[in-house]
Amino acid sequence: MKNRTRWLATMVVAVTSPILSAAAWAADPLPSWxxxxxxxxxxxxxxxxxxxxxxxxxxxxxxxATFDNDGTLWSEQPVYFQVAFAxxxxxxxxxxxxxxxxxEPFKTLLTGDVKGALGQGEKAILExxxxxxxxxxxxxxxxxxxxxxxxxxxxxxxxxxxxxxxAPMVELLAYLRDNGFKTFIVSGGGIEFMRPWAEKAxxxxxxxxxxxxxxxxxxxxxxxxxxxxxxxxxxIDDGPGKPVGINHFIGRRPIFSFGNxxxxxxxxxxxxxxPGLRFMGIVHHTDAxxxxxxxxxxxxxxxxxxxxxxxxxxxxxxxMKTEWNRIHPFEAKASR
Amino acid sequence: MKNRTRWLATMVVAVTSPILSAAAWAADPLPSWxxxxxxxxxxxxxxxxxxxxxxxxxxxxxxxATFDNDGTLWSEQPVYFQVAFAxxxxxxxxxxxxxxxxxEPFKTLLTGDVKGALGQGEKAILExxxxxxxxxxxxxxxxxxxxxxxxxxxxxxxxxxxxxxxAPMVELLAYLRDNGFKTFIVSGGGIEFMRPWAEKAxxxxxxxxxxxxxxxxxxxxxxxxxxxxxxxxxxIDDGPGKPVGINHFIGRRPIFSFGNxxxxxxxxxxxxxxPGLRFMGIVHHTDAxxxxxxxxxxxxxxxxxxxxxxxxxxxxxxxMKTEWNRIHPFEAKASR
Numbered sequence: 001m002k003n004r005t006r007w008l009a010t011m012v013v014a015v016t017s018p019i020l021s022a023a024a025w026a027a028d029p030l031p032s033w034x035x036x037x038x039x040x041x042x043x044x045x046x047x048x049x050x051x052x053x054x055x056x057x058x059x060x061x062x063x064x065a066t067f068d069n070d071g072t073l074w075s076e077q078p079v080y081f082q083v084a085f086a087x088x089x090x091x092x093x094x095x096x097x098x099x100x101x102x103x104e105p106f107k108t109l110l111t112g113d114v115k116g117a118l119g120q121g122e123k124a125i126l127e128x129x130x131x132x133x134x135x136x137x138x139x140x141x142x143x144x145x146x147x148x149x150x151x152x153x154x155x156x157x158x159x160x161x162x163x164x165x166x167a168p169m170v171e172l173l174a175y176l177r178d179n180g181f182k183t184f185i186v187s188g189g190g191i192e193f194m195r196p197w198a199e200k201a202x203x204x205x206x207x208x209x210x211x212x213x214x215x216x217x218x219x220x221x222x223x224x225x226x227x228x229x230x231x232x233x234x235x236i237d238d239g240p241g242k243p244v245g246i247n248h249f250i251g252r253r254p255i256f257s258f259g260n261x262x263x264x265x266x267x268x269x270x271x272x273x274x275p276g277l278r279f280m281g282i283v284h285h286t287d288a289x290x291x292x293x294x295x296x297x298x299x300x301x302x303x304x305x306x307x308x309x310x311x312x313x314x315x316x317x318x319x320m321k322t323e324w325n326r327i328h329p330f331e332a333k334a335s336r
Numbered sequence: 337m338k339n340r341t342r343w344l345a346t347m348v349v350a351v352t353s354p355i356l357s358a359a360a361w362a363a364d365p366l367p368s369w370x371x372x373x374x375x376x377x378x379x380x381x382x383x384x385x386x387x388x389x390x391x392x393x394x395x396x397x398x399x400x401a402t403f404d405n406d407g408t409l410w411s412e413q414p415v416y417f418q419v420a421f422a423x424x425x426x427x428x429x430x431x432x433x434x435x436x437x438x439x440e441p442f443k444t445l446l447t448g449d450v451k452g453a454l455g456q457g458e459k460a461i462l463e464x465x466x467x468x469x470x471x472x473x474x475x476x477x478x479x480x481x482x483x484x485x486x487x488x489x490x491x492x493x494x495x496x497x498x499x500x501x502x503a504p505m506v507e508l509l510a511y512l513r514d515n516g517f518k519t520f521i522v523s524g525g526g527i528e529f530m531r532p533w534a535e536k537a538x539x540x541x542x543x544x545x546x547x548x549x550x551x552x553x554x555x556x557x558x559x560x561x562x563x564x565x566x567x568x569x570x571x572i573d574d575g576p577g578k579p580v581g582i583n584h585f586i587g588r589r590p591i592f593s594f595g596n597x598x599x600x601x602x603x604x605x606x607x608x609x610x611p612g613l614r615f616m617g618i619v620h621h622t623d624a625x626x627x628x629x630x631x632x633x634x635x636x637x638x639x640x641x642x643x644x645x646x647x648x649x650x651x652x653x654x655x656m657k658t659e660w661n662r663i664h665p666f667e668a669k670a671s672r
Binding site: 064138192195206209218247249266270 | 560576602
């Protein structure tokens with residue numbers, strides 16, 4: 001019977017949309033969260049800021065919640081998914097670029113040695129990402145990303161990358177919206193890379209996605225106007241860039257922020273520094289079996305200084321292994 | 337009796353909030369618009385895109401409407417109101433800048449000769465605007481703008497600048513929102529100059545204001561984190577910059593756009609170039625008595641090429657003099 005129940009639960013998840021609405025789970029708005037310190041802190045905070053007349057009440061318009069994406073809303077191992085996208089694009093573009101056969105890092109990459117190509121350093125990675133994200137119109141890029149998101153598979157799970165989202169965080173986003181919050185992504189990832197699939201995956205519309213960007217140029221062609229993506233970085237929405245991006249795009253300070261690495265440290269500090277009640281959360285990757293376990297020494301998603309401050313200041317640090325009974329939506333709920 | 341009716345109408349306007357809600361006017365959602373080609377075009381477009389099953393139906397999430405600000409939502413004469421703000425700021429800052437007594441354009445400006453200072457050219461104006469918009473934190477700037485907006489008066493009407501908004505356009509914004517549109521400002525004006533008062537004036541929240549910006553830098557101080565406004569232009573949201581700004585901030589193409597000058601031309605072209613039904617509107621300043629009359633040869637708000645294309649393509653051009661029975665909310669409704 002127990003297996004049967006689990007199987008049914010999985011089916012419920014499978015047939016509901018990628019947005020796990022609170023309604024689907026009746027009384028518990030966060031069913032993938034075990035009863036633990038993080039879930040309790042979230043429920044208490046939301047109750048405190050939404051109860052009219054309570055000392056911590058926050059008007060609806062001011063309920064701004066910002067979320068990092070890589071490692072906070074979806075997985076980021078073994079490489080950032082946007083890098084996986086760029087690698088796929090370079091391979092697809094190679095026939096039109098015979099010069100790449102003689103030019104690093106493309107030469108190594110096209111022999112199939114991904115590790116060797118990425119291992120050539122940050123400049124090499126930026127070059128690969130750069131060619132995959134420029135030289136086309138914004139509409140062409142949107143189409144390319146949409147097609148990739150609908151077909152490309154994660155090397156370990158064999159699932160679509162957009163299935164590698166975290167079920168507990170998708171529930172949290174919906175729960176916050178049900179309580180009058182406006183939810184935003186604030187990610188170091190590319191703004192135009194995330195927008196094509198973020199609404200379906202997280203319920204976050206394009207105009208609430210903040211991210212890194214390249215220069216875009218307006219051009220009037222005989223067939224009509226286009227926006228061209230140029231090979232020039234415009235803004236890096238990471239580290240100290242996150243409060244800057246929040247100010248630029250949103251123009252209000254969030255009262256609720258979630259991240260997973262030192263790249264989110266300043267966003268959490270910026271959130272914490274406002275008046276009234278504040279919620280600062282960190283996803284700690286502690287589950288090497290169901291996901292990955294990494295923190296202070298990881299090349300991707302390093303969590304060190306932000307963790308120290310979280311401990312000192314009493315921010316919420318989520319232990320994925322013990323606090324999440326399910327990580328990705330395609331998994332069965334773990335028994336307690 | 338007639339005067340009495342007018343007086344009552346004025347009082348109704350005065351006691352409702354700055355947002356003239358559709359409800360306040362019962363059946364007619366656009367009471368400040370005379371029955372004319374522009375009002376009919378607006379009502380028809382909204383009916384066409386919101387009627388489920390109609391060939392032109394647009395899902396709610398795609399109902400993006402973008403509005404220029406200066407000359408489209410509020411007046412822009414005799415100088416852009418943001419320039420008036422900058423002039424006031426320079427005067428207020430002067431005691432801390434003794435060096436300005438010997439430095440142009442400040443020297444001329446501080447003698448009271450505004451025309452002479454602004455007449456020194458674009459570089460001089462940018463310098464005045466620059467010092468008024470940098471060298472402080474974003475929170476300090478927000479406070480300064482809020483205080484100015486609450487007190488500074490327009491030289492001709494003696495009204496607050498935020499009272500110099502256009503009642504017909506405020507009605508239009510509310511009408512669109514009542515029909516599931518998301519309304520955005522897309523202005524050449526400063527994004528941080530508009531955000532402090534745009535919500536009260538137009539019902540448009542900070543996160544839906546797109547504008548020009550300066551570089552902002554995160555800094556951790558002993559008292560906590562701040563964002564510093566630097567004296568460096570980051571982005572000019574005007575002309576070809578408007579489609580770029582729309583792509584950057586909103587990430588979707590609007591189906592409805594309104595402007596008043598050639599600075600809005602590319603935004604209107606970008607809106608027009610999408611699939612399905614589209615609305616492109618231009619406010620034509622034709623009323624020298626109640627407002628100002630200017631177009632092809634004006635230094636401020638020049639309307640020339642966009643007007644030609646509007647005529648050729650059948651875009652909506654609003655004749656302020658004949659189509660608006662009231663321009664600013666503090667005016668009585670004109671008799672027909």
